[in-house]
Amino acid sequence: MKLRLLSAGESHGPALVAILDGMPAGLLLPVEVINKDLARRQKGYGAGPRMKIESDQVRILGGVMEGQTTGAPLALMIENKDHKKWQGKAIPPYQMPRPGHADLVGVVKYGYNDLRQSLERASARETAARVAGGAVCKHFLSQFGIQVGGYVASIGEVEGSFEDVPLSQRVELAEQNEVRCPDEAAAEEMVDRIREIIESKDTLGGVLEVFATGLPVGLGSFSQWDQRLEARLTTAVMGVQAMKGVEFGNAFENTRLPGTQVHDAIRLDGENLVRPTNRAGGTEGGVSNGNPILMRVAMKPIATTLTPQGSVDLVSGEENDTQYERSDFCPVPRAVPILEAVVAFVLADALLEKLGGDSLEELQPRFKSLRQAKLGDLNVDGQEHIWWPE
Numbered sequence: 001m002k003l004r005l006l007s008a009g010e011s012h013g014p015a016l017v018a019i020l021d022g023m024p025a026g027l028l029l030p031v032e033v034i035n036k037d038l039a040r041r042q043k044g045y046g047a048g049p050r051m052k053i054e055s056d057q058v059r060i061l062g063g064v065m066e067g068q069t070t071g072a073p074l075a076l077m078i079e080n081k082d083h084k085k086w087q088g089k090a091i092p093p094y095q096m097p098r099p100g101h102a103d104l105v106g107v108v109k110y111g112y113n114d115l116r117q118s119l120e121r122a123s124a125r126e127t128a129a130r131v132a133g134g135a136v137c138k139h140f141l142s143q144f145g146i147q148v149g150g151y152v153a154s155i156g157e158v159e160g161s162f163e164d165v166p167l168s169q170r171v172e173l174a175e176q177n178e179v180r181c182p183d184e185a186a187a188e189e190m191v192d193r194i195r196e197i198i199e200s201k202d203t204l205g206g207v208l209e210v211f212a213t214g215l216p217v218g219l220g221s222f223s224q225w226d227q228r229l230e231a232r233l234t235t236a237v238m239g240v241q242a243m244k245g246v247e248f249g250n251a252f253e254n255t256r257l258p259g260t261q262v263h264d265a266i267r268l269d270g271e272n273l274v275r276p277t278n279r280a281g282g283t284e285g286g287v288s289n290g291n292p293i294l295m296r297v298a299m300k301p302i303a304t305t306l307t308p309q310g311s312v313d314l315v316s317g318e319e320n321d322t323q324y325e326r327s328d329f330c331p332v333p334r335a336v337p338i339l340e341a342v343v344a345f346v347l348a349d350a351l352l353e354k355l356g357g358d359s360l361e362e363l364q365p366r367f368k369s370l371r372q373a374k375l376g377d378l379n380v381d382g383q384e385h386i387w388w389p390e
C-alpha cells in the first residue's frame with residue numbers, strides 16, 4: 001500500500017480533517033479541484049436542511065507548497081459551519097436508537113452515555129473528508145488520462161436506461177439534473193418519487209454506478225487475496241456509510257447465464273488484444289484488464305425517518321418510538337462524488353504500486369513504458385518448460 005487516507009472529526013464538531021499520505025511530489029493542485037467535488041457532494045434532490053447551512057471549502061494545511069504537492073502528507077480541513085450552533089449548548093439527551101443506524105451498536109461497543117457519541121462519528125458528514133482526499137486522487141489519475149466517474153442508476157423502483165450511452169457521456173448527462181441520473185425522463189420520475197417519499201415522511205435508497213476508464217492492464221494482483229483489485233475496491237466502497245451491496249459488471253445477472261455467454265472474448269485489432277465486451281466489469285483474476293472498471297453499488301434507504309420506527313428507550317427501559325434527528329431523505333444523488341472519491345483512492349494507490357517513484361516527473365515516463373496487451377509486448381515463447389526441476 002502506497003497511499004493512506006484517514007479522516008477525523010464529528011458531524012457537529014469544529015471541523016473534519018483528512019490526511020492523505022503517499023501522494024507523490026509535483027502534482028499541481030489548485031484548491032478548486034477539491035472544492036468542486038465538495039460542492040457536488042452537497043447537491044442533490046432529497047438532501048436535508050443541513051446542506052443549506054454548510055458550504056464546504058477545503059483548507060490545505062500541509063503537503064502543498066507553491067500550489068504543488070511536495071510528497072509530504074496532505075492535511076485537508078473542512079469546517080463545520082453548524083458547529084457554532086452546538087458549541088456551549090446543553091444538547092437534549094438522545095436515548096432511542098434508530099433501527100439501521102450506528103446508534104445502538106455504538107453504545108454497546110463503546111459504553112457511551114448518550115447515543116450522540118455514536119452518531120456524531122458514524123454520520124455521513126465524514127464523507128466530506130474522504131471526498132476531499134479522493135478529489136486529489138482523481139486529479140492525480142487524470143494526469144495519466146484515467147477518468148473516474150459515477151451516476152445514479154436507480155432510486156427506489158425507478159430505473160434509468162442508458163445502456164447505449166458511452167460512460168463519460170453518462171456523467172455529463174447525469175450532472176445536468178438534480179438526481180444525477182443519465183436518463184432525463186427517469187430523472188424526472190425519480191424527483192417525483194423522492195418528493196412523494198419526503199411527503200410520506202420516509203426515506204429511499206438506490207443503485208449507483210461508478211466507473212474508471214483509461215486504466216492500464218495490471219493494477220492489483222492475483223498473487224494474494226487482499227491484493228485483488230475487486231477486493232480492494234469493494235472494501236473502499238463498502239466503507240461508505242449506507243452502502244450495502246456491490247457487483248462488478250453484470251455479476252448477478254451473469255449467474256443466470258452459461259459461461260460462454262458471460263466471458264469477454266479476446267480478439268485482435270492489429271496486434272492489440274482487445275475485449276469487445278465488458279461483462280466482467282474491467283478485471284480478470286483480480287487485475288485490471290484494460291476495460292473500464294464498472295461497479296454497481298446498492299445504497300440502503302437511510303435510517304433516520306420522520307415516521308417513527310420501533311425502538312427502546314434505553315433510559316426508561318420501555319419500548320418506544322424513535323425520536324427524529326434532522327437528516328437527508330434520499331442521499332443517493334449526493335453519494336456519486338463519494339463513490340468516485342473512494343474508488344479513485346484505490347486506483348491511485350494501485351497505480352502508485354505499479355509505477356513506484358516519488359514525483360510525477362518519475363512516474364510519467366514509467367506509465368508510458370508499461371507493458372501492454374499487444375502481441376509485440378509479450379514474452380510468451382511457445383516452448384516446453386520443466387517448471388519444477390528434480
Ligand code: EPS
Pocket residue numbers: 011048049050051054082119122123124125126128304325326327328
Ligand atoms: C447525517 C445526518 C445529517 C446529514 C448528515 C448525515 O446531519 P445533521 O444531523 O447535522 O442534519 O445532513 O450529512 C451531512 C451533514 C453531510 O455533510 O453529508 C447522519 O446522521 O448520518
